[in-house]
Amino acid sequence: MRIGIHTSIAGELKNAALRASELGANTFQIFSCSPRSWNFAGVNPDAAIELRRTREKLDLQPLVVHDNYLINLAAADETIRRKSIAAFRAEIGRALAVGADYLVMHPGSSKGQAVQQAIATLVSSLAAAAGGVRFDGLTILLENTAGAGATIGRTFEELREIHDQLVQQADIEAGYCLDTAHCLASGYDVATGEGLERTIAAASQTLGLSRIPVIHTNDSKAPLGSQVDRHEHIGRGYIGKDGFRRILQHPKLRGKAFILETPIDKPGDDRRNLNALKRLAKTDRMV
Numbered sequence: 473m474r475i476g477i478h479t480s481i482a483g484e485l486k487n488a489a490l491r492a493s494e495l496g497a498n499t500f501q502i503f504s505c506s507p508r509s510w511n512f513a514g515v516n517p518d519a520a521i522e523l524r525r526t527r528e529k530l531d532l533q534p535l536v537v538h539d540n541y542l543i544n545l546a547a548a549d550e551t552i553r554r555k556s557i558a559a560f561r562a563e564i565g566r567a568l569a570v571g572a573d574y575l576v577m578h579p580g581s582s583k584g585q586a587v588q589q590a591i592a593t594l595v596s597s598l599a600a601a602a603g604g605v606r607f608d609g610l611t612i613l614l615e616n617t618a619g620a621g622a623t624i625g626r627t628f629e630e631l632r633e634i635h636d637q638l639v640q641q642a643d644i645e646a647g648y649c650l651d652t653a654h655c656l657a658s659g660y661d662v663a664t665g666e667g668l669e670r671t672i673a674a675a676s677q678t679l680g681l682s683r684i685p686v687i688h689t690n691d692s693k694a695p696l697g698s699q700v701d702r703h704e705h706i707g708r709g710y711i712g713k714d715g716f717r718r719i720l721q722h723p724k725l726r727g728k729a730f731i732l733e734t735p736i737d738k739p740g741d742d743r744r745n746l747n748a749l750k751r752l753a754k755t756d757r758m759v
């Protein structure tokens with residue numbers, strides 16, 4: 473089973489891998505640059521080699537890169553859109569350079585446009601950002617959103633629509649990343665047994681479970697359908713311990729990479745959340 477956490481590349485790229493392994497993870501996610509500033513730079517090749525070596529030694533698979541928060545490929549504003557395309561092209565370049573398996577992206581905001589128009593803008597921006605790139609095993613994952621404001625990707629149908637248009641317009645390997653907290657906030661009741669079954673059936677039918685290799689495993693401070701994106705420690709939110717036990721032990725989700733993006737309110741929260749996931753993932757039969 474692959475259970476991991478988002479870690480920081482502060483200091484050096486490989487530190488993120490060392491930190492993940494030291495916390496007890498066997499998969500992890502990083503930002504390849506500061507997530508809250510525009511960045512068009514590449515990656516130091518030596519640092520990338522070090523990261524690959526460290527991952528191999530510590531058996532950290534897969535490596536997920538999350539894109540920068542400022543990027544909005546669906547932006548109606550031409551200046552922001554152009555900047556986003558350049559920044560996302562750099563994201564792809566860095567993800568390839570560090571040997572990432574997946575690049576998770578937020579579909580963006582439709583502000584100022586109809587949703588269908590925003591999806592068309594997003595797809596043509598993505599195609600432009602990826603133009604001429606050899607993907608070499610890197611898959612772009614569209615992440616579902618909590619549904620706040622004008623964000624797109626709040627339903628599985630919207631994600632599928634983006635995926636289908638993308639496959640038609642660009643030579644890109646694309647799949648999905650589902651976030652448990654975003655699912656709950658956008659109205660998919662992953663907290664109850666029955667709700668989880670319905671959600672998995674819908675994901676299976678609309679997206680295809682094999683196209684969802686990564687699950688962002690976060691509890692939610694905000695209730696079902698609230699459209700509020702606020703991550704909570706595992707077991708302390710509206711999904712709760714029983715909810716995560718069912719998610720982690722669900723036979724249809726076997727083989728997914730479960731990655732935490734939970735808050736660190738006090739030292740040790742990262743380790744505590746990782747341990748909680750590992751405990752909840754263990755069935756009695758497995759012991």
Ligand SMILES: [Zn+2]
Pocket residue numbers: 615651688733
């Ligand atoms: Zn997430």
Ligand SMILES: [Zn+2]
Pocket residue numbers: 651653654701702703
């Ligand atoms: Zn979130």
